[in-house]
Amino acid sequence: MSEALLEARGIGKVFPMGRTRLEVLRGCELRVAPGEFVAIMGKSGSGKSTLLHILGALDVPTAGEVLLDGTPTFAAESGVARLAARLDQLAEPVQRGIMFVLKYLLLATLWACLLLILAFPFLVLYLSPALTIPLFAVGGVAAATAGLALLLAGLLLVRLLLVHLAERRQVGLRRRVFGFVFQFYHLLPELNVLENVTISRMTECGMLGWFRRRGSARRQAREVLERVGLGERLKHRPQELSGGECQRVALARALVHRPRILLADEPTGNLDAEAGRNIMGLLARLHREGQTIVMVTHDDSVAAYADRVLLLADGRLQAARLA
Amino acid sequence: MYKLFLTLRYLRKRRIVYFAIAAVTLCVAMVLIVLSVMGGWLDMVMQQARGLLGDIVVDNKAYAGFPLYQEFIDEIGTWPEIVAATPVIYSYGLFYFKQTEQSGMVRVVGIRLPDVYEVNAFKDSLFYEHYYPETTHLGEQQQPLWGFDIDGPPLTLADATGETFQAYGHALPPPYQEALERARRAYAAARPGGADPVLRDPDSPDTPLNEERARYGLPPIPGWYRQNLAEPRAALQGDALPGLIFGRDIVARRLSDGRYDRYYPRGMLATLTLMATSIHAQVDPIPIKQAFRYVDDSRTGVFDIDSQHVYCDFQRLQDLLRMGPAERVNDAGEVIGSAPARCSQIQIKVAPGAATPARLSALTTRLEELYHSYLDDERFELDFTERQLVGRVSAMTWQESQAHIFAPVQKEKALVTILFGIISLVAVALILCILYMIVLQKTRDIGIVKAIGGSTGGVALIFVLYGAAVGVTGAALGTMLGVVFVTNINEIQDFLIALNPAWRVWDLQVYSFDRIPSAVNVPDAVFVALAAVAAATLGSLVAALRAGFMHPVEALRHE
Numbered sequence: 001m002s003e004a005l006l007e008a009r010g011i012g013k014v015f016p017m018g019r020t021r022l023e024v025l026r027g028c029e030l031r032v033a034p035g036e037f038v039a040i041m042g043k044s045g046s047g048k049s050t051l052l053h054i055l056g057a058l059d060v061p062t063a064g065e066v067l068l069d070g071t072p073t074f075a076a077e078s079g080v081a082r083l084a085a086r087l088d089q090l091a092e093p094v095q096r097g098i099m100f101v102l103k104y105l106l107l108a109t110l111w112a113c114l115l116l117i118l119a120f121p122f123l124v125l126y127l128s129p130a131l132t133i134p135l136f137a138v139g140g141v142a143a144a145t146a147g148l149a150l151l152l153a154g155l156l157l158v159r160l161l162l163v164h165l166a167e168r169r170q171v172g173l174r175r176r177v178f179g180f181v182f183q184f185y186h187l188l189p190e191l192n193v194l195e196n197v198t199i200s201r202m203t204e205c206g207m208l209g210w211f212r213r214r215g216s217a218r219r220q221a222r223e224v225l226e227r228v229g230l231g232e233r234l235k236h237r238p239q240e241l242s243g244g245e246c247q248r249v250a251l252a253r254a255l256v257h258r259p260r261i262l263l264a265d266e267p268t269g270n271l272d273a274e275a276g277r278n279i280m281g282l283l284a285r286l287h288r289e290g291q292t293i294v295m296v297t298h299d300d301s302v303a304a305y306a307d308r309v310l311l312l313a314d315g316r317l318q319a320a321r322l323a
Numbered sequence: 324m325y326k327l328f329l330t331l332r333y334l335r336k337r338r339i340v341y342f343a344i345a346a347v348t349l350c351v352a353m354v355l356i357v358l359s360v361m362g363g364w365l366d367m368v369m370q371q372a373r374g375l376l377g378d379i380v381v382d383n384k385a386y387a388g389f390p391l392y393q394e395f396i397d398e399i400g401t402w403p404e405i406v407a408a409t410p411v412i413y414s415y416g417l418f419y420f421k422q423t424e425q426s427g428m429v430r431v432v433g434i435r436l437p438d439v440y441e442v443n444a445f446k447d448s449l450f451y452e453h454y455y456p457e458t459t460h461l462g463e464q465q466q467p468l469w470g471f472d473i474d475g476p477p478l479t480l481a482d483a484t485g486e487t488f489q490a491y492g493h494a495l496p497p498p499y500q501e502a503l504e505r506a507r508r509a510y511a512a513a514r515p516g517g518a519d520p521v522l523r524d525p526d527s528p529d530t531p532l533n534e535e536r537a538r539y540g541l542p543p544i545p546g547w548y549r550q551n552l553a554e555p556r557a558a559l560q561g562d563a564l565p566g567l568i569f570g571r572d573i574v575a576r577r578l579s580d581g582r583y584d585r586y587y588p589r590g591m592l593a594t595l596t597l598m599a600t601s602i603h604a605q606v607d608p609i610p611i612k613q614a615f616r617y618v619d620d621s622r623t624g625v626f627d628i629d630s631q632h633v634y635c636d637f638q639r640l641q642d643l644l645r646m647g648p649a650e651r652v653n654d655a656g657e658v659i660g661s662a663p664a665r666c667s668q669i670q671i672k673v674a675p676g677a678a679t680p681a682r683l684s685a686l687t688t689r690l691e692e693l694y695h696s697y698l699d700d701e702r703f704e705l706d707f708t709e710r711q712l713v714g715r716v717s718a719m720t721w722q723e724s725q726a727h728i729f730a731p732v733q734k735e736k737a738l739v740t741i742l743f744g745i746i747s748l749v750a751v752a753l754i755l756c757i758l759y760m761i762v763l764q765k766t767r768d769i770g771i772v773k774a775i776g777g778s779t780g781g782v783a784l785i786f787v788l789y790g791a792a793v794g795v796t797g798a799a800l801g802t803m804l805g806v807v808f809v810t811n812i813n814e815i816q817d818f819l820i821a822l823n824p825a826w827r828v829w830d831l832q833v834y835s836f837d838r839i840p841s842a843v844n845v846p847d848a849v850f851v852a853l854a855a856v857a858a859a860t861l862g863s864l865v866a867a868l869r870a871g872f873m874h875p876v877e878a879l880r881h882e
Contacts (some may be wrong), residue, residue: 050876058774059876070423160871164780175776186771186879188329190336202325203776210324253775 004031005069005292006055007259012315013050022052026315029066032261032294037180037287039306040296041320046312048296049265053249055294056263057170057179101152116178175204183266187238187253194234197221197253204257217256222245224252228282244275255291258308262286264295268302280305325772326781330788337761340793343859347797348804350747351855352857355805357743358847360812361736368732369722370444370650371624375632377408377442378678379687381694383715387413387602388646388665390709391697398693404686409438410666412640414762417596418573418633423586429573429633431597433640433666436461436643438821442672448536448621451589459619463563466590466616518854528714565639567593567615570628571622581692591617595633597603599645602665602708611643623753625728632657641666651706660704665712680720685724687718747858750797754862762786763868767868790863802852809841 008030015022024047028122032038042048055061057073066073119205174180187196201217202210210217225231228248236248247267252261264283268276276299284305287293303309311320328419334340395409412433419426435458440446452459458467575583593615597606615635622629641664643649651660677686694716697703705713722729762769769782808815816839819826828839 039692053876056774059874150861153868154863156864156868159869160780160783163872164778167779171776171778174774180774182774182879186767186774188768188771190329190332199328199772200775202328203772203781205324207324207327 001034005034005036006032006294007066007067007070008051008055008134009067009297010064011051011054011061011066013047013054013059014062016158017262024315025054025061028312028315028317030055030310030317032292034260035287035290035292036308037283039301039303039309040294040312040317041298041303041309042296042312044298047315048298048312051317052263052265052294052296055234056180056261057173058180068173068177073170078126090226104161111123129204134267176257177260179257179259179262181250181254181264181267183269185238185270186245187240187246187249190239191242192235193225193230193249194218194221196238197225197256198254200256221252221256224256225249227255228252242275243271244278247271247279248277248282251279255286262291262293264293266297267295267300268297276302326784326788329772329785332784332791333761333789334792334796339757339761340789342366343750343757344797344800346750346753347794347855347859348801350750351798351801351851352779352805352808354740354743354747354851355843355848356803356808357739358736358851359805359809359841360839360844361732361739362847363842365729365732365736366842367624367840369725369729371448373443373721373725375443375445375448375623375628376724378673378683378721379671380721381669381671381690381716381718382667382724383712383717385712385715386398386600386604386667387415387708387713388667388714389716390663390665390705391694391703391713392666392669393664394697395694395702399671399690404673404682406672407438407441407671408671409435409442409671410581410637411439411668412637412644413667413693414597414640414644416598416633417854418567418569419594419596420587421592421594425586427573428631429570430631431595431640432632432634433637434461434634435637436634439670440458442670445621445651448623449619450571450583450622451619458567459568461566461568461618461634461639463565464590464616465563466561466588466592487844490739493867496697514746529830535650561592561616561627562614564592564614564616565636566618567595568619568621568634569593569617570629570632571620572626572807574620583619587617589618593617597640597643600643602662602712607761613639613643614632627728640833662706663709683720687720690718691716724765747855750855751858751862752794753867754859756864758786758790758866759869760861761789762870765870766873766878766881769873770875772882773873773875779871782873783867786863786867786870787860789868791856791860793863794859796851797859798855802848805851806843806848809843812839812841833860 008028011025011028011030012023013025015024026053030038030051040048040051050059056110060074068207127157188199191199198217198221201213201221205213222231222234225234227307228246228251229275230252231244232242238249241249247270247277254264262283267279271279283293283295287305287307293306295302297303309320310317381395392410396410399405399408412431413429414433416429416431417426418429422844434445446452449459496735571583571768574587575585595613597611597613599611601607621632621634638647646665648664649662650658651662653659671690673683673686676682694713697713698705698710769777773779774784816828819828
């Protein structure tokens with residue numbers, strides 16, 4: 001086998017379920033060569049999607065590592081990032097506590113304000129020097145509350161920054177290397193077809209960069225949409241499209257930044273047979289053009305489009321032969 | 324770029340956020356209106372309280388006053404920073420109008436009227452002097468007849484025959500005659516198409532005169548006399564008595580439309596009873612009674628001043644209170660020298676360039692030092708008590724001397740601003756709730772954005788920008804609403820009154836000012852707008868943090 005583009009080594013994933021633990025993946029091994037079309041099959045709840053998310057840098061394994069061109073996708077890049085990752089683990093319970101306090105503190109302030117509004121006519125009617133101290137006291141309490149809220153918000157912002165630093169590599173991979181197609185399309189309902197595709201390009205650059213690349217990005221988006229047969233539906237919103245069309249938009253969005261690996265999670269799972277065949281036809285064409293694809297499915301007929309089919313059972317991957 | 328793009332898209336598409344924008348708009352407008360009205364009120368109180376003071380006030384907080392004021396005024400008159408200075412005497416007395424049995428305690432202020440005109444804006448506060456310039460003075464004078472006829476014009480005694488005032492054979496003294504002619508010309512010009520100076524309208528004889536005059540922008544007619552014009556009368560009549568200026572709230576009643584209903588005609592006889600005190604603040608048991616003529620009334624706008632102050636000539640009050648120069652005698656009754664005259668206060672106007680707070684402060688120090696140097700000056704033979712009085716003299720700026728009037732208004736302004744500011748937190752809480760709700764609704768979209776490359780910080784920033792955009796939009800609309808409301812606040816009230824007179828918010832019988840004071844202070848408006856943006860951004864933080872911390876896989880699986 002040629003050099004692996006994507007490699008999973010001993011991937012394990014455990015979900016804490018209250019006091020118990022659900023071990024979904026137990027040392028999965030996978031090598032995907034460039035241009036290969038791999039299908040992963042398995043029963044519902046077997047962990048196919050979880051594995052796909054880990055491969056696509058959307059989730060983190062509890063054991064093992066994922067290598068892209070031989071480089072780990074989850075390795076901490078620097079001391080700061082390692083510290084961030086460590087703090088990220090430690091800060092989880094603290095963050096929950098702070099969010100709780102912050103939320104209820106502000107809600108308590110809201111109630112206090114409503115009470116003040118109700119009391120306002122009386123305060124104005126009886127505004128006297130004797131009320132000065134209570135009113136300033138209320139002002140002081142409000143200022144202290146606001147100060148405390150700011151402090152807590154500041155702490156959370158620091159944590160947000162740390163998380164942001166820790167996930168920089170994964171975000172970069174999602175922007176440039178991977179393209180996702182989901183079972184339920186996952187289009188943004190506020191955006192039209194063209195915008196749903198171009199937003200993927202927007203994540204790659206800042207405001208100035210976008211104004212430089214806007215024209216080319218839109219042109220590419222139109223080209224990709226024409227390839228998937230939606231060149232005439234650019235201004236339509238997702239709710240005006242059929243399921244098959246939505247999935248083709250999702251496919252266009254995944255392809256617009258020319259990803260090295262296309263990850264498809266049950267791409268036909270929500271479509272009728274005809275629409276499913278269309279989508280798989282598109283994927284097959286992409287594969288012929290050299291696109292590396294990793295697809296998760298439970299449908300034999302869909303898996304048949306792949307070069308290689310793997311079965312995920314008992315948390316491990318094994319070669320499978322289609323019936 | 325996706326952050327700004329999604330922010331703007333959500334701002335347009337999520338209509339529930341319009342409520343948050345409306346809340347910010349109303350809060351900004353509310354705080355701006357309150358700040359503007361209270362700030363305008365404070366400015367007007369300060370301006371009008373200043374009307375009775377100079378830039379600097381020299382005082383010694385002693386009822387007996389202090390000597391050597393004229394020497395001081397003469398000396399500082401040569402300083403380039405000083406424009407004018409005038410002495411003032413403060414005392415207390417009892418006024419009495421025999422015709423109406425009105426009486427009351429007042430603070431009697433002795434002033435040199437021409438000098439006071441130079442030092443402060445007292446002249447602007449006078450009613451008759453404003454409309455009929457150079458007719459108000461505090462010297463001895465008779466009662467002028469014009470100006471009092473309820474059925475006729477205040478100045479023109481011309482009746483239906485068109486006879487002029489001179490027809491009665493009594494030419495007025497020059498300032499009165501000039502004022503008369505001026506007013507007649509003004510009236511003739513104001514009345515469309517006619518030079519008929521007769522105010523009485525033959526077509527509608529019952530038209531209330533003041534309304535008729537108000538229509539032509541002329542001053543209302545004071546008084547209640549009804550003259551029999553067919554009977555020749557003297558232009559000026561009665562004994563010549565010194566003039567007394569009253570605080571307007573003593574001699575007039577403020578009507579609900581802001582005008583004043585004066586109880587007395589100009590020149591009405593009034594008696595003032597004073598109690599002289601010695602330099603040791605011992606009250607003379609024999610009261611001093613002096614008849615005056617009511618020559619004018621002053622309105623500073625500060626009720627405490629307008630309802631409790633009367634103003635007479637400085638020299639006359641000094642003589643009445645025995646504060647003038649006197650012989651100093653020993654126990655044997657032999658004259659051993661002279662005691663200098665005293666005043667209660669010196670008001671000083673400084674040159675415009677010297678009116679900065681720093682220069683005023685330095686000047687007050689110099690003035691105090693000058694006055695205290697008189698203690699060691701061999702030219703003046705001061706006794707022990709006089710030395711004590713001079714030693715107590717201090718100089719302060721007009722703001723410092725009137726702090727007792729401004730401080731409550733400043734405190735009320737701060738208080739009301741804090742109160743409305745606290746209420747404005749409702750907008751913050753509303754933004755928090757609405758954005759939190761949007762984040763919950765958009766959980767899956769957040770997962771999608773993260774899956775296609777949105778970072779934790781980026782997703783959080785979408786909602787921070789969202790809150791900021793709500794704040795900016797609300798602040799801009801609120802500032803516009805507030806400025807439009809404040810600028811037209813009096814017109815809005817006029818409109819409400821036209822609908823229902825009971826809806827008058829600013830009752831002129833209660834408040835000192837004719838119009839609702841309002842002045843949009845640009846720094847205040849900018850501060851309120853920025854605070855609104857900051858508050859809205861703060862309100863979005865919780866939602867933003869929740870969105871940012873959302874795990875992409877969990878978010879994608881959200882139902």
